[in-house]
Amino acid sequence: MRAAFLTAPQTIEIHDVPDPDVPEGGLVLQVRVCGICGSDLRRWKEGPPAGSGGVTPGHEAAGVVIAVDQRCTRFKVGDRLAITPDVHCGRCYYCQHERYNLCDHLQLVGITPGFPGGFAEQMALTPGILINGIVHPMPEGLSFAHAAVSEPSCSVLATHEKAGTREGDTVVVIGAGPTGCLHISVAKARKARVVVVQRSKVRQELARRFDPDLVVDAADDVVARVREFTDGLGADIAVCANPVAETQRQAVEMVRKGGKVLLFGGLPKANPMTTLDGNRIHYGEIEVIGTFSYHPRIHRRALDLLADGTLPAEKIITDRFSLDEIDRAYRTAASGNALKVLISFEKE
DSSP states (O other): EEEEEEEEEEEEEEEOOOOOOTTOOEEEEEEEEEEEEEHHHHHHOOOTTSOOOOOOOOOOOEEEEEEETTOSSOOTOOOEEEEESSESSSSSSHHTOOOOGGGGTOEEESTTTTTTOBBBBBEEEOOOHHHEEEEEEETTTTTTHHHHHHHHHHHHHHHHHHTTTOOEEEEEEEOHHHHHHHHHHHHHTTTTTTEEESHHHHHHHHHHHGGSSEEEEEESHHEEEEEEEETTTEEEEEEESSSOHHHHHHHHHEEEEEEEEEEOOOOTTTSOOOOHHHHHHHTTOOEEEOOSOOOOOHHHHHHHHTTTTTTTTHHHEEEOOOGGGHHHHHHHHHTTSSSSEEEEESSS
């Protein structure tokens, strides 16, 4: 089979490799579609883990089961599956308390060496992935391309569940990349008003696909614009869906007393520090909440919402490439002129 390998910073090579053996107690998935995630882009820029010799990335995958070990009874040949990267240990404090996304020993398909990802014609799913990972059957009628959008949808759904986004709320989404646009969709589905803050004109226009109530240029006085939009009160919720520390400071300034700031986008590892107005947080009883990954049950819900059209996958997907075009696909995803970029192994 053919598989992509990240071998150096911004270097992906296509190699011919043996088809994977069927793992004892596991299965082999023929990959149909796999999306490029923001974390894939970060690792593409950084290169593979030292000493790994190259890794096959990709964790927003969907495909069909083509081989199953007899000890695997959960799935059968022909099943259409969607997967996400998280593989928890099941033993640590957090797993024992069903906080699986905070697992002390979390491993990630397509990221952790030894867990090859979905930018390959086939993937071996071991019992560890099937038991402690996140793998679900696709709903009837859901396309492989739309199923691949389930993984980025999960973190967004979990964030709004944690925030308790509800009808009548004003939600500010700072950053209109793929997940930022999913935040718009989820907040609108919960009947909130949505303000989008984005500097790129291209992404401002892409964000308008999702019918936000207001689009604000990040070069403007965004706090003043949000205050004006809310008649001076401030937003109920602000979601920092980008890797920029300054927007976290702005988020604290733009929410009302008792409002919530969701730190959805991680900051660069080399510069993770931020500065927030501690007195405003204290006297205004503002909640600053970190959000990372999701509980496995969220993935089932994301697939259902994609199947019934609540989450508009086709608006999120802007570009599709073959495996041979993966270098161009990564560069398109990194350009800032696209939303979700997919690698497709079939003609849909």
